Structure formats: structure tokens, C-alpha cells
Amino acid sequence: MKRRYRQILFGHRPYWWVHETVIYPNQSSPCLEQFPITCETGPGSPSGHAMGSSCVWYVMVTAALSYTVRWKDKSAVTLHRLTWSLLWSIFWIIQISVCISRVFIATHFPHQVILGVFAGILVAEAFEHAPAIQTASLRTYIKTNLFLFIFALGFYLVLKLLDIDLLWSVPKAKKWCANPDWINIDTTPFAGLVRNLGALFGLGLGINSEMFIASCKGKNSCKISFRILCIAASLATLQLYNVVKIPTHTECLFYILSFCKSAAMPLTVVALVPYCVHSLMRTTEKKLN
Numbered sequence: 506m507k508r509r510y511r512q513i514l515f516g517h518r519p520y521w522w523v524h525e526t527v528i529y530p531n532q533s534s535p536c537l538e539q540f541p542i543t544c545e546t547g548p549g550s551p552s553g554h555a556m557g558s559s560c561v562w563y564v565m566v567t568a569a570l571s572y573t574v575r576w577k578d579k580s581a582v583t584l585h586r587l588t589w590s591l592l593w594s595i596f597w598i599i600q601i602s603v604c605i606s607r608v609f610i611a612t613h614f615p616h617q618v619i620l621g622v623f624a625g626i627l628v629a630e631a632f633e634h635a636p637a638i639q640t641a642s643l644r645t646y647i648k649t650n651l652f653l654f655i656f657a658l659g660f661y662l663v664l665k666l667l668d669i670d671l672l673w674s675v676p677k678a679k680k681w682c683a684n685p686d687w688i689n690i691d692t693t694p695f696a697g698l699v700r701n702l703g704a705l706f707g708l709g710l711g712i713n714s715e716m717f718i719a720s721c722k723g724k725n726s727c728k729i730s731f732r733i734l735c736i737a738a739s740l741a742t743l744q745l746y747n748v749v750k751i752p753t754h755t756e757c758l759f760y761i762l763s764f765c766k767s768a769a770m771p772l773t774v775v776a777l778v779p780y781c782v783h784s785l786m787r788t789t790e791k792k793l794n
């Protein structure tokens with residue numbers, strides 16, 4: 506039983522596996538080149554990058570196609586088919602590129618990235634059809650956040666009691682990474698958890714804020730100019746967040762700041778940016794009248 510758990514939750518990464526496996530006799534293991542982004546510290550299966558990429562792109566492609574599918578006349582149907590082929594081709598080119606790059610830098614075996622792509626699509630499918638995400642109250646968001654945190658921590662502790670350490674991969678990464686500077690705390694499973702909890706909290710805060718209601722639920726929200734300005738301003742602002750580097754020397758401080766940064770990002774995109782754009786458009790309209 507324990508062995509089976511290990512197979513599901515404990516995917517090895519090639520950069521440490523080649524050193525530990527016994528299938529290569531007499532030190533004949535292949536030499537895998539490592540890169541600054543090779544030394545991921547979490548388990549290898551499924552690939553988080555492949556999962557994130559396929560999930561996000563799947564949502565964007567299906568959302569775009571849901572507009573074109575409404576076009577009814579004959580030439581529009583042809584255009585829809587062309588858009589369909591183009592967008593899905595782009596989708597698969599991106600997924601294949603992500604998968605190849607993860608395998609190339611020795612962080613994953615091929616089956617792990619394939620699993621990641623399909624897991625990401627499954628997650629996107631499940632949540633795309635859950636409109637409650639856009640209408641849930643802040644209280645529900647906070648409860649969900651607490652539940653996920655307690656469940657993850659509890660699951661970790663229960664497995665620890667069963668002598669299964671979910672952080673088993675961290676010492677392996679530390680042992681086999683070619684350069685200690687390439688081991689980043691933000692790749693640990695707990696860092697991922699804190700980031701996701703922060704993003705969920707920020708989203709809940711955003712969609713329940715006055716700023717969101719005034720802008721995204723107001724009369725401007727249907728205007729294409731409002732949407733394009735929001736997209737442009739959000740992309741520019743998100744770049745600024747990339748510049749903010751969180752100090753990694755104190756673990757606790759890192760987790761707190763990481764939570765805050767992850768919460769600030771959806772809050773900015775969902776509430777702050779639309780509200781600023783909305784206010785700007787209203788001021789311009791008033792001046793013109």
C-alpha cells in the first residue's frame with residue numbers, strides 16, 4: 506500500500522534520479538547537464554509548469570472560441586473554424602514547447618509533463634463551469650482558504666505520522682543540484698501552497714470589493730474600449746510585480762510576503778486596475794460633455 510502511495514505522490518526528477526538509481530551498473534549513469542532552473546525542489550509528477558500552462562491557455566482559448574461560436578452566417582462559420590484551428594494549434598505548440606523545455610533541463614521525465622498537460626486541462630474544465638467562483642462571498646473565499654490550508658497541513662502531518670515525508674524531495678534536490686545557488690525556496694511545495702492561497706484570497710477580496718462592483722459591474726464593463734484598456738494596464742502592472750523580489754533569508758517572512766504578493770496580483774487585476782480605468786473614462790466623458 507505504502508509503495509503504491511509512493512508511486513502516485515513521489516515522482517522522481519531526472520537530475521537526481523540518474524545518481525540514485527541502481528539500473529546503471531558501475532557508475533555508468535548518463536551525465537545530465539543542469540541549468541539555473543533545473544533544481545526544482547518539489548516532486549516531479551505531474552509537472553507544475555505543464556499543468557499551469559495548459560490550464561491557463563485552455564481557459565483563454567475556450568473563452569475566445571465561445572465568442573466566435575455565436576457567429577451564425579456562413580462566412581462567420583468558416584471564420585470560426587479557422588480561428589478554432591489557429592487557436593488550438595497555438596495551444597498545442599505552446600504546451601509541446603513547455604514540455605520539451607522541462608524535459609530538456611532534466612527536471613522531468615516525458616510522462617510527467619504529459620500528465621501535467623492533461624491534469625491542467627481537467628482543472629480548467631472543472632473550474633470553467635463553476636460560475637460560483639465569480640459570485641462567492643468573501644466569507645466563502647476565506648473559509649475555502651482556511652479549509653485548503655488546514656487540509657494540506659493535516660495531510661502533510663498525517664502522512665508524516667505514517668512515516669511518509671511529503672517534503673522528501675527537498676533533501677534530494679539539495680544533494681544533487683550542481684550549484685547550491687540554484688536551489689530556490691520558492692519552488693518548495695509549501696511555497697506553492699502559500700502562493701495559491703494568496704491568489705485565491707486576493708481574488709475573493711477583489712470580486713467582493715466596491716471597486717470591482719463600480720467598474721466591472723457598471724455600465725462601462727460592456728465597452729470594448731474599457732476591456733482593452735484594462736487588459737493593457739493589467740499586463741503593464743503585473744510586470745511591476747515581477748520586479749519586486751521577496752527576501753528569502755527568513756522562511757517565515759518569505760511565506761508571509763509571498764502570500765501578500767500573490768494576493769495583491771489578482772486584487773490589482775480584478776479591482777484596482779478596472780476601477781482606475783473606469784474613473785479615467787468617467788472623467789474623460791464628463792470633460793467631453
Ligand SMILES: O=P(O)(O)OC[C@H]1O[C@@H](O)[C@H](O)[C@@H](O)[C@@H]1O
Pocket residue numbers: 545547548549551552553554555557607612691692693696697700
Ligand atoms: O513541476 P515543475 O514543472 O518543475 O514545476 C514546479 C512549479 O510548479 C508550480 O505549479 C508551483 O507553483 C511552483 O512552486 C513550482 O516550482
